[in-house]
Amino acid sequence: MAKTSAGRYFEDFRIGDVIRHAVPRTVTTGDVALYTALYGPRFAVQSSDAFAQAIGYPRSPIDDLLVFHVVFGKTVPDISLNAVANLGYAEGRFLATVYPGDTLTATSEVIGLKENSSRRTGVVYVRSTGWRQDGTKVLEYVRWVMVNKRDEAAKPHTELVPELATTVDPASLGAACPSIHAAGWDFGLSGAPHRFDGYAVGEKIDHVDGMTVEDAEHQLSTRLYQNTAKVHFNHFAQVRTRIGRRLIYGGHVISLARGLSYNGLANVFHVAAINSGAHVAPLFAGDTVFAWSEVLGKADLPGRSDVGALRLRLVATKDRTCEDHPLRAGHDYEPGVILDLDYWALIPR
């Protein structure tokens, strides 16, 4: 029996398979400090225990995207070690608050399979779930990846392309956000006066600042998440590929863009759901990341007067500023666009 894992190929997946992923991971204030050092986030709830307590949290929760990256990292050895590309996300929901000291595990269910016309690859759809040590679901999301076949002649047992919601129903949001004491929210300390009513559908915000990424930085982050995808770490192998360089984990881009988005979205404190997301183009060390946001929608949360939900498009670019809100040029994305993420986030009312 082979001791090392070569990862699953397309024909190894079956619809309905439920995969329990290794390795459980306790998240600590050490991880929080590294997350701050890597992306510079300034959202007050995650930055300050005192601020979090003033609105009703027992202490600062772990940043939602750090939870996402840790859960995502666990799925890599089983789902995407032989992936060609990470194609998309949908139906992502944050379901419970995670605090320092909590331990995360992950499972994935195979919910779709579709061979590509080339016969050399296929698309695998999984619904991945993150769990807390007490058995509570903390996160759920669908992603689909293009995975190599071991054997071109192999056929999938069943093919199915799942029907996925284009957006998460806002009525289902907010499970990971306790009822907050809105009067305790100090808009001076949080950094901006804008609350739910201050944002309008259609509004576009250039987040202005740029952040250049170094190889050491994305390697530190990706290892922190115990994400083992080879393309991020192995210069020796990458220079022998068409790409020629280490690829930066797409989640690193999401966290950088979310960090930059503080400048314009200072009170948008909680990522509640991921409607859809695409890594439009790769990022490499030495590139500078910029970001802009568009308010795509607004929603009340049933029975809650403390917070409202903004549906936001977060676009990241590389080596291109965003004052003109670059996105599409015809059917394609504009050159320089690297991320197009559609998510729901909470903000005080």
Add this chain to the structure above:
Amino acid sequence: MAKTSAGRYFEDFRIGDVIRHAVPRTVTTGDVALYTALYGPRFAVQSSDAFAQAIGYPRSPIDDLLVFHVVFGKTVPDISLNAVANLGYAEGRFLATVYPGDTLTATSEVIGLKENSSRRTGVVYVRSTGWRQDGTKVLEYVRWVMVNKRDEAAKPHTELVPELATTVDPASLGAACPSIHAAGWDFGLSGAPHRFDGYAVGEKIDHVDGMTVEDAEHQLSTRLYQNTAKVHFNHFAQVRTRIGRRLIYGGHVISLARGLSYNGLANVFHVAAINSGAHVAPLFAGDTVFAWSEVLGKADLPGRSDVGALRLRLVATKDRTCEDHPLRAGHDYEPGVILDLDYWALIPR
């Protein structure tokens, strides 16, 4: 109303303005680990809970300069986002001990304004204060920065150049250092036998070692402090400037030099005050930092027999060793000098 902050310009400041800065920040042992990884400090009180407890602390306090950087970082978006240069520091005093778990906030009062003869910029003087979650002042310092004007024709409401003490009165030192149990100080563990009486005014010490700085390192540190100054992170913009590269945060240099100074000042465990400081020249990635110190003065602390104060000049250089104690060549600093810091520090008697 604009959602993003463009920062204040010279004409936006008024004498007497008190600015409450965003974002509160809880400092943890995660931050301490990163601080150690970034600068390699070896001062025993901050390195070891057991050592700290043996002399009367409840546990290791947060490094004074880490407190300084976190407080400084908060002031950047309001004070120096449009700064041309950070000109100086004075009247800095550490006022209360900070421990892991404490949350820091900051305020600044505008205490001086002076338009430059070019009319394109002016100098803004602020007294910044760091606060603990319980309302205790932990740090106070004055800094002055050269800030761009939005409109050349604008005039400051009032002009005033504050009178600042050239040194902090040693009688006011020590508030952030609890009374220590000197018999518990283990000079074997701390790394050197030299105590207060072992240093003489005029003594110069070459700290010998050199430390090369990488872009990933100073970016991690500066984001850790939530310091948003654009010049440190945005290669894309910096290559389009006269400087052509990312500038390293001056505080990174101070912490590197302080770390190097352990070799010669092993028992100088607490920075109590900053008398004055100047970033003489910029530091860039790839440069190697060296440091030397001069004992400028010595002082008893009123009513305290546990510790004494050394007034120290800490000089940092780049790509130049310090065995000849480089400082000035006529009116100018010698080539290679990048930092000239005058501070008070405590050492056991």
Add this chain to the structure above:
Amino acid sequence: MAKTSAGRYFEDFRIGDVIRHAVPRTVTTGDVALYTALYGPRFAVQSSDAFAQAIGYPRSPIDDLLVFHVVFGKTVPDISLNAVANLGYAEGRFLATVYPGDTLTATSEVIGLKENSSRRTGVVYVRSTGWRQDGTKVLEYVRWVMVNKRDEAAKPHTELVPELATTVDPASLGAACPSIHAAGWDFGLSGAPHRFDGYAVGEKIDHVDGMTVEDAEHQLSTRLYQNTAKVHFNHFAQVRTRIGRRLIYGGHVISLARGLSYNGLANVFHVAAINSGAHVAPLFAGDTVFAWSEVLGKADLPGRSDVGALRLRLVATKDRTCEDHPLRAGHDYEPGVILDLDYWALIPR
């Protein structure tokens, strides 16, 4: 009296000298997070408090190699500041579990001295011991280093080459591993089904993955361990040497290789002893590290049915994959081999 330490030269050592090293160091979850970010280890016991508790630990212990590096780091200023090369390790044993919050100190006894025929250097043998704040030994190992002489004419007081065991007696292993509740070991969560009986003497395992190292990374790690060896940090000085670059701390290679070895040794959760080790060739930034392992032996632990010991050879290479298990070419190591480490590790039965 000189304030800075120039380190000991060969003639400064005497057989029987016991050196107490500065500086005590409290290890925290912050250090654990950085260790994870630097090497990406995935061994479940160290990654998850919940997993550790399920088998009987009070919480996740500190990674054995992190303990080793912290203890090693303390010895550098006294033992190897003037070293030319770190020649070998032997008789290393982990003696007590270390948890976050514990404080480590170190001592070394000089157990051997041998002048080299060149008369410019000599070999110093020390037995170094790491201690917990409660006076418990946590680690003991012998290392020998080639150290410069200050004065070529100086002779060592006594010469002695100690007799060292070629392997640590397996009957002495296990002190740092509490009796574990084997039924609580979840082989799904740990990442592989292989336990003690699943490994055979002579078995060779290629760990497949490669990890490229950046200067920022090894500098962060080496400072984290408060290891002050100049060759790792000072580009300005190194470019003036024959080597021309910063050298990467050998322990960084050990931790990288151990991290890579998870893929094949997922349940080998505890390094119990170091039989011998050699840094065969230097590693530099930009190089990619690969690793493979060979099972050299197996042993029962007296009176324990929970765990068994595997004697493993861990070989690391640079810019060379390991599917052919590179090691020796005649008397020499094969080009590309950088580490040859022989250790005992524990695994559930």
